Amino acid sequence: MNKFPFLTVLFLFLGLSPLMSQDNIFTQQFAIPVKLNPSLTGAYDGRYRVSTIYRDQWSNLVENPFKAFGLGLDLRFQLGSDRGFNKDAIAFGLLFQSDKAGPLDFSNNQLNLTGAFHKALDEFNTHVISAGFDFGIIQRNINYENIYFQDQFNGELDFILPTLEFLPTNNFVFGDLGVGLHYAYNEPKLGGFYAGLSVGHLLMPQISFFKKDPNSSLSDVSDSKLNRRFTGYIGGWLPLSQSLELIPRVIISNQGHAFLGTIGSNLKFGLNNYNNAAMHVGLYSRVNKNLEKYTMESIVGFVGFEYSNFNVGVSLDFNINGRQTYQRNQNALEISMSYYGAYEDENEMCPKF
Secondary structure (H helix, E strand, C coil): CCCCCHHHHHHHHHHHCCCCCCCCCCCCHHHCHHHHCHHHCCCCCCCEEEEEEEEEECCCCCCCCEEEEEEEEEEEEECCCCCCCCCCEEEEEEEEEEEEECCCCEEEEEEEEEEEEEEECCCCCCEEEEEEEEEEEEEEECCCCCCCCHHHECCCCCECCCCCCCCCCCEEEEEEEEEEEEEEEEECCCEEEEEEEEEECCCCCECCCCCCCCCCCCHHHHCCECCCEEEEEEEEEEECCCCEEEEEEEEEEEECCEEEEEEEEEEEEEEECCCCEEEEEEEEEEEEECCCCEEEEEEEEEEEEEECCEEEEEEEEEECCCCCHHHCCCCEEEEEEEEEECCCCCCCCCCCC
């Protein structure tokens, strides 16, 4: 049985306090686009899309690594006929996210309803502007079974005595709201361009396990709000030959004191036009900022495959900020899969990976 004394718990919470107000972010952000920006709900030529992603971080470093999972489903409904001028569409989606970390099994479970309206600015969908929203319900939980306090020590070998420490309810639920905009330009033979902006946690909900009580000395603890998350991105696709395409992109995200920037590119190699088979190879660098300064956090390698309506991608984050021992081997593995129903792939409004 692991002994987790009070002082260790205290330092753990102090160390996690800046992190608990931030969101987990996947490296393959476009593999589950409804999380990146709600206006990307239904941003494809098809009827529906199912996306899933899994992240395993620091498995070689700690006993209880950080693990995150996401599952999204979005449906697209065309408002006009396929042959008419009206190419507008609406879309709705569901997004489930779950992550867990540490010996306390600190976990977040989130269910989001997303919606978007896609306005075609010309007859051929060359220019499309999209606006979206998401409403979520978030549950946070901590497992108290592995926490032991000093007054539980029996003076011999074990922590078996009752404790007088006050612990709040280890589970609570709150609501969330976000909005986003996206613009896409696509000319199949010449290439395309896209850009977007999203704002998450508009209402900045309270995220403390301690309920706010003005008569309690702990009331200040509950003034812990989930910071708004601002995410912007820009990218495109440029045909280099009949079977080779360059897909550069930049993604930045800021939430409170935390900043994360990703820049890089995929190369898409066409393998078989009949089955729409292709291979993606990508290289990215990530820069983050904590309370101190900006640092180059990691280099990301990516490999993805497309076959008909099915996509699978694998990425590995190589940590390069190894100035201290605990920062080494902080690598992360991600695996993503997606399936597009009745997918036409005539106009790409957002990348697949």
